[in-house]
Amino acid sequence: MTDIHALAGAYVLDAVDDVERAAFVRHLDACETCALEVAELREAAARLADPTWSVPPPRLRDAVLAEIRRTPQERPGRAGRDGPAARGRWRRRLTAAAAAVALAGGAGAATWMVQEQRVRDAREAAVSARGETERVRAVLAAPDAVVRTGAVPAGGRVTLVASAARDEGVALLDGLTAPAAGRAYQLWLIEGATATSAGVLPAGQGAGTVLVGGVRGKGLFGVTEEPAGGSAQPTMTPLVALVLT
Template identity: 70%
Template sequence: MTDIHALAGAYVLDAVDDVERAAFARHLAGCESCTLEVAELREAAARLAEPTWSVPPPRLRDEVLAAVRRTCRSGRAGRDAGTGPLAAHRRGGRRRHPGRRPGTATWLVQEQRVRDEHAATVAARAETERIRAVLAAPDAVVRSTFVPSGGRVTVVSSTGRAEGVVALAGLATPGSGRAYQLWLISDGTAASAGVLPAGRNAATVLIGGVRGGAVVGVTEEPAGGSGQPTMDPLVAITLT
């Protein structure tokens, strides 16, 4: 199960499903560090949305270095005078999230995280649109077959788009350290078309390079995939 603390960025960018959104909203009610993180990410996301903001403000490097120096001086003074972040922690004061830095340094970290989350969300949505386009293509052809060990593999292909969608459902869970790998086999040559995360037995995968007469195969390989199939395909579906 996904660590719920790791959902902060996706939650801010509305890149979670309804179940994750509800679970994280409940979590926020009792997690001070995540509440603070969400607030900071929303502030950073708002800045990214401003058309006038494109690069870090001038002198930002100097401000970061100054903030670091202030933090170091505060820590040293606190150890000598019984004040500062360490002393506050010893007195039962507010505990800061591990690894968090105040001021501009935190701004930089959160800014980059928002950018990364946004890029991942944009890429996922673009892939979803391509999947929908394959399914709606006028020349789309559907092929489906059962796997002897259980489950089904379905392929929707469009030679006009040179793309296909492979759906794996209900397959037997691969062994420890193993993963299902997809192959596009043409003219006797097998090229990897994607590797599922280790242990996963269901997925929907967009594949490219589709053409008539090619074969989609599925094998079980070491986690991370193999350069070439190490076994006969569990299923082999010919595209027309």
């Protein structure tokens, strides 16, 4: 089994699966060393997104200046004496210079734009992951949290930790038989005859951790197997149904 202390780097980069993430989140509450390491790694990742990346790449300026030096310049008054033909040649040279500059700077500018987008994506993913992790930890630590668990007949267990005060829950699916190709496990909050989707696992996946919203006042939490991407309403009797109230 992987040493849980070694998951800090992968956790910060969101390179862990759902089960590892849930286990590591619980571990962070009791391990000051890992908590400090995670904080330091997040700080290092934030530095990669430094605002100075937003300036144009130096290669673009160098390419412009180099092209200017290579382009012959007309002496003052020459265009006027030579007439329209000379002016036409000057315009063509300017056009060629501009095209060359665009080609020379294009690769650098494109690389810079890709880097900028990657930084923005990484920053947004880090913020989203941090926010979700904090919400999961808050649910697990909520004074009114209740734990419901049940076995799935074909194997595996489903556990839900729910906090009515926060109106959120954390669902853990562990060891369920992987669904058939093109199928996925879908989570439901059920009140009477009304079922509301609470999330869908990736197709073919039999384990995962899902943050569930809107648990307050719901009677049951259930899991069904549905077409990949989920259904508007359950198409089968839940494989497991946990009583919430």
